[in-house]
Amino acid sequence: MSQPLLEVRNLRTYLQSGGREVRAVDDVSFSIPKGEIFCLVGESGSGKSVSALSVIRLLPHGIASHPSGEILFNGQDLLKLDDPGIRAIRGSQIAMIFQEPMTSLNPVLTIGEQITEALQLHHPGMSGAEAEQRTIMALEQVQIPHASGRFRDYPHQLSGGQRQRVMIAMALACEPQLLIADEPTTALDVTVQAEILRLMRKLQDDTGMSMLFITHDFGVVAQMAQWVGVMQQSKLVEVGPCADVLRKPQHSYTKQLLAALPENLAKPELAHPRSQNTRDGLIADEVPLLHISNLKVWFPIKKGLLRRIVDYIRAVDEVSLDIPQGQIVALVGESGCGKTTLGRAVLQLEKPTSGSIQLHGQELTGLSAHELRPLRRKMQIAFQDPQSSLNPRLLIETTLTEPMKVHGIGVNHEERIELAARLLESVQLKRDFLWHYPHEFSGGQRQRIGLARALALNPEFIVCDEITSALDVSVQAEILQLLLSIRQQRNLTLLFISHNIGVVEYMSDRTVVMYKGKIVEQGETAQVCTSPQHPYTQKLLAAVPRLGVKM
Secondary structure (H helix, E strand, O other): OOOEEEEEEEEEEEEEEOOEEEEEEEEEEEEEEOOOEEEEEEOOOOOHHHHHHHHOOOOOOOOEEOOOOEEEEOOEEHHHOOHHHHHHHEOOOEEEEOOOHHHHOOOOOOHHHHHHHHHHHHOOOOOHHHHHHHHHHHHHHOOOOOHHHHOOOOHHHOOHHHHHHHHHHHHHOOOOOEEEEEOOOOOOOHHHHHHHHHHHHHHHHHHOOEEEEEEOOHHHHHHHOOEEEEEEOOEEEEEEEHHHHHHOOOOHHHHHHHHOOHHHOOOOOOOOOOOOOEEOOEEOOOOOOEEEEEEEEEEEEEEOOOOEEEEEEEEEEEEEEEEOOOOEEEEEOOOOOOHHHHHHHHOOOOOOOEEEEEEOOEEOOOOOHHHHHHHHOOEEEEOOOHHHHOOOOOOHHHHHHHHHHHOOOOOOHHHHHHHHHHHHHHOOOOHHHHHOOHHHOOHHHHHHHHHHHHHOOOOOEEEEEOOOOOOOHHHHHHHHHHHHHHHHHHOOEEEEEOOOHHHHHHHOOEEEEEEOOEEEEEEEHHHHHHOOOOHHHHHHHHOOOOOOOOO
16 A cells, blocks of 8 residues: 555544444544545444544534544644644545535525635635636536536536536535545436546546545445445444455455345245246236326426416326236336336326326226225335335324225224234334334334335235335345345235336346336346347446446
8 A cells, every 4th residue: 555645543433422422433444545545335324424524523522522543644633633723624635525415505505606615715815706717617627517607506406416516526626635425426326426436536537636435335336446444333344455355355244245235136036937928028918917008297387477388397208018917117217217207107196197007907097086095905105215204203003004994904903903013024023113103213124114004905016116225235135135025925016116227137027217208118127237229228227336246
């Protein structure tokens, strides 16, 4: 390893929470050479972000303390600097990109004002005109189109990828020696992620800066890092060159994380495999469980004093799709392509503009709420964010038994409670969890409860809307294996909405690719993912960061 720019020695960071002390970072040591990228990986709560915030001294006074350790930056211990001393380094020599740019950017200031403010703070002698010119150059450097025109735009006027580029421009404007990037691509589509990663590597090569890159995506690690550190429960359990850690992991936890990746999971065989004599995933003469024909969901754009309709947002545009009984059909595409709108339209949570949706040959479009109610038992949804979809004021018992009561399942309350307890056991949770509230559970447990609620009415069809996107890799593996097991037991049919191609390859029988409201390609998953025909599918698959390591 060459001369380190940053050297962290035996760092301990303790946090005061509810009258008790939490050891968020416990005896962590690592170093980052000049001009190289160090990736810090691990699951939520392992201490990755707290380690980064300790380096840049952004943890709140009175809550965070460092009982021991050193953070040496160019040989200077940052922990010993007073507030003016660390402010002189923070932003100008060490910069940080946060995970969610929309909450990091000030919504009432233009992006130009925010970047020029940072420049003039660290360069008091810089004139307004010079700061503006430097800001436009920074925006051009991160490849924001029409940078001079975007200077006066507000954050809400930019896409997610553009906002992340603005955050990178702001971090790089003062030409730091070290850039800390905390999950900078987690919320981005795979193609936008690929652009941001290429951009960050190019900027790092051009400027020679070092980078501390925090992520839980091993594909990103393989693409970005020269050095890797693996964190577990506030400790750094393995550190080494990227190729060694990914291909010859030494610690059992590293091996466990790599084994939990979708490409390394063993997919169970179906007890009744589908006939090989199929066309578009359907056995000859088989009636699909769900038949969608020429479906449109258009949202009007109204302007003027009289709010006249001037155009439409074509969220779903002339979509036709058959979903056979017992299959998992993956729906993939970037944000805004219409995936979730299509899923909601199938369940009649979004009223179609035109077209046909048939369940077992029965037309769903045009039915009243009263007519739809008995069909709700057959169709359910598992939402992306269980934290917001579970009522925080209701016990899990009420969450599970209330739909049963509405649909007449169980002869009395005691029987419904027993059914709810069995549901929890079916998703590998304890019976006594019935008497807890949603906030008392982890993200993975809440997702299991969301699945239990979807299964409460014994449905035939479930829409799974990005249900693993916010989960750690090991929890994601548990949820995916659970879904496959439940599908096998109940002969469930799933519409699995996702942008994670690795998960799609592991989970689905068929894959449907959406782009700008239309289906551009569909077929057997193996065929679509290995031999894509449409240029958009080819671009989507080419953008996926691959680990290329089998455990």
